[in-house]
Amino acid sequence: ETGVTQTPRHLVMGMTNKKSLKCEQHLGHNAMYWYKQSAKKPLELMFVYSLEERVENNSVPSRFSPECPNSSHLFLHLHTLQPEDSALYLCACSQYSSGGTEAFFGQGTRLTVV
Amino acid sequence: GQNIDQPTEMTATEGAIVQINCTYQTSGFNGLFWYQQHAGEAPTFLSYNVLDGLEEKGRFSSFLSRSKGYSYLLLKELQMKDSASYLCAVRDEDSGTYKYIFGTGTRLKVLA
Numbered sequence: 001e002t003g004v005t006q007t008p009r010h011l012v013m014g015m016t017n018k019k020s021l022k023c024e025q026h027l028g029h030n031a032m033y034w035y036k037q038s039a040k041k042p043l044e045l046m047f048v049y050s051l052e053e054r055v056e057n058n059s060v061p062s063r064f065s066p067e068c069p070n071s072s073h074l075f076l077h078l079h080t081l082q083p084e085d086s087a088l089y090l091c092a093c094s095q096y097s098s099g100g101t102e103a104f105f106g107q108g109t110r111l112t113v114v
Numbered sequence: 115g116q117n118i119d120q121p122t123e124m125t126a127t128e129g130a131i132v133q134i135n136c137t138y139q140t141s142g143f144n145g146l147f148w149y150q151q152h153a154g155e156a157p158t159f160l161s162y163n164v165l166d167g168l169e170e171k172g173r174f175s176s177f178l179s180r181s182k183g184y185s186y187l188l189l190k191e192l193q194m195k196d197s198a199s200y201l202c203a204v205r206d207e208d209s210g211t212y213k214y215i216f217g218t219g220t221r222l223k224v225l226a
Contacts, residue, residue, distance in 0.1 A: 004156075031212070042118070043157075043201070043216040055211045090156065096212055102147055103203075103214050105156040 003027045006091050006106035014114055015081060021109045023074040023091030031096035032074040033103065034066060037088040049074060050096040081113045116140045118217035120202050125223045126192055134187045134220045136202035144212065145205040148176050148187045151219065152198045160200075161187065189222075197224045 004025045013019050025032065034046040048056035049068040063085075065077040074091055088110050092103040117139045126132040138146070145164040149157035163169055163178035163185060175188040187200055199219040206213050 033214070035216075040218065042218045043203075045213055045215065048211060048213060050211075056213060092214070094212075094214075102159040102162055104159070105149075107156045110154075 003104050004091060004093055004106035006089075006109050008109055009107060010110045010112075012112045012114060013078070013081065015083075017081075018077070018079040020078065021076040021089055021091075021111075023076075023106055025072055025074075025091075025093040025104070025106075027093060027104060029093040029095050029104070030071055031094050032068060032071075033092040033094075034074065034076055035090040035092060037090055037108070043090065046076075078111075081111075083113050086111055086113045116204070116206060116215050118202055118204060118215060120200075120217040120220045122218065123221045123223070125225060127225050128192055128194060130192050131188065131190050132192060132222065134189075134200050134202075134222070136185045136187070136217060138183050138185070138202070138204050138217075140183075140204050140206045140215065142207035143180065143204060144207045146176075146178055146185050147203040147205065147214070148174075148185075149201040149203060150198050151201060157201055192224050194224050194226065197222060 007022045032049045035043045045058050046060045047066045052068045067075040088108045090108045091106040094103040095101045120136045148160040151157040161176035168177045173190045178185045199221045201219045202217040
């Protein structure tokens, strides 16, 4: 069992569909993140949750809606996406403190919007 | 603002040494990280620097100079499996919020 699990691994959806990405962490960390990774671009931070409270929304369009029901689970709800939203979506977790630890990543969900 | 720069691509020969440089600008520096990412896989943690100097971990070493906003990742005795993207990331603190800001990554090709 890996530390951070994302499902599904691959997703194809139409522009009018609604879908959700799921992330689950088994590391006992208190911060969770959503990143978007597009070709030839840096990982783009989308959302940060600390102790289940959203502390950062990095100017992400409202068609992406995060949810963090508890410290182990993070969702990204998707609706009316655009083709340019096709990317690898990565979930990560870390300990949220000045002590500074690395972020641990899930395998990602490869999203294709058609 | 926040900015991280690293070369897009590098090529090296099996058994050689390669150095991947990273420069950064950030207002709330709270550590620098290097990750390895193979195509289609998750980034995996390689090294962490928060104080100036060199951190060594087997074949991998990472250096940090905070005053220069500069880091490098040194890979020794290159192996074919080291062909991957190497991501430089800075942990940035802003008003109590911690974020990991990434560069575009350096794609390393190791040739036989």
